[in-house]
Amino acid sequence: MTDLPTITWGLLERAVREAPPAAHIADDWLGRLGGPVRVGITGAPGVGRSTVAQALAGTQFEVVEGDDAVRLHLVRRPDEPVATDAVSTIVVLARADELGGGRVDAVAAAARVAARHVQGDLGEQCQTAVAVAALPAVGGLRLTRDDAAALATLASEPDTLLSVDRLRARVGDALPAKLGIFGVRVAVELVRQGAAVPSGLVHHSGVQDLLDAIGTHFLARSAVLRARAALLAITPALRGHPLSAEVERVLASAHEPRELRLLAAIDAGRVSFGDRDEEARHLLGARGTSPAARLAVSGDPFRAHLRWQALTESPDHTHAEQRAAAVVARSCEALVAVGAVE
DSSP states (O other): OOOHHHHHHHHHHHHHHHOHHHHHHHHHHHHHHTSOOEEEEEEOTTSOHHHHHHHTTTSSSEEEEBOOSEEEEEESSTTSOOOSOGGGEEEEETTHHHHTTTOTTHHHHHHHHHHHHHTTGGGGSSSEEEEOOHHHHHHGGGOOHHHHHHHHHHTTOGGGGGOHHHHHHHHOSHHHHHHHHHHHHHHHHHHHHTOOHHHHHHHHHTHHHHHHHHHHHTGGGHHHHHHHHHHHHHTGGGTTSHHHHHHHHHHHHOOHHHHHHHHHHHHHTSSOOGGGHHHHHHHTTTTOSSHHHHTTTTOOHHHHHHHHHHHTTOTTSOHHHHHHHHHHHHHHHHHHHTTOOO
16 A cells, blocks of 8 residues: 555655746645645535634634635535535535424434435545534524523523514524524523533534544545645646656555545445445554554454455455455555554
8 A cells, every 4th residue: 555645745845846837836735744634615605614614613623715635515405516526525514404494403304314415426426424504503602691591581482483583573683693593493492401502502513523524534534635635736737747647646546545435435335345344444444544453353464355355256246346345455455565464
């Protein structure tokens, strides 16, 4: 298996020295490879980019509006086309509360819709899809004493929550603007239960699910994703330069992105090896990328390679399953090559 970050570093240094048209871009990426992970937020105007950015503030990664090495692409509906790089994209079903009609279970219902779409065409365009209603998570941290009093009043007036117009007529515009109708309904239910409102709103918003997805699909393999983004960034500037062919060869042969795509397919249920799924996850690096972590289930890498290689030719599996097994077999082959032992 190639060490894509190390190879990329060397290519970027060569680009700085040998390819003036790409030198500035390469030098910029050399600085970024060792810095904090930057997660870009993209999507159509009005879809809630700034609100999602606020909901993710204070995390271990940097959030930027616009494209970057990895990105959250916000959509209103799960059937919207996603014209981005699949391995570095998480689709966010933003304003998911609207998809669920503003009900208390709206985000949970939208999450189930997203999961179904990831099993199909949407899953071919991204690593995963997450349903989020960011406004209540952000607004919940800004509630005032007056807001708390209004929520307490609304807890005994269920009919007021039937529409936004009734709600505004009763408590004014500030609280609905801060939380949205979904957020107000959730907050009132939390008050009735005697639960903490701000943390409860974050829980119901789907923001934690988004953070978990970012951790799994971006942060765990951030070095690989940033290295790949760097090579993609310098490719246009290298057109016609001798270094271009080498960069293209590295991008074409890099195995790590194939591992990430297969892991996403297994998690979504688009690919399954039955009771071998957990072994596949380990071998592909889902539980850690060290040889020991990859081999925690399989043991001997040579025998694991033989087992997975056999699946690539098994008539009991579809062509898609055989190709998926070949990715796992390639990971095993790399472990054999480096002399990994049980």
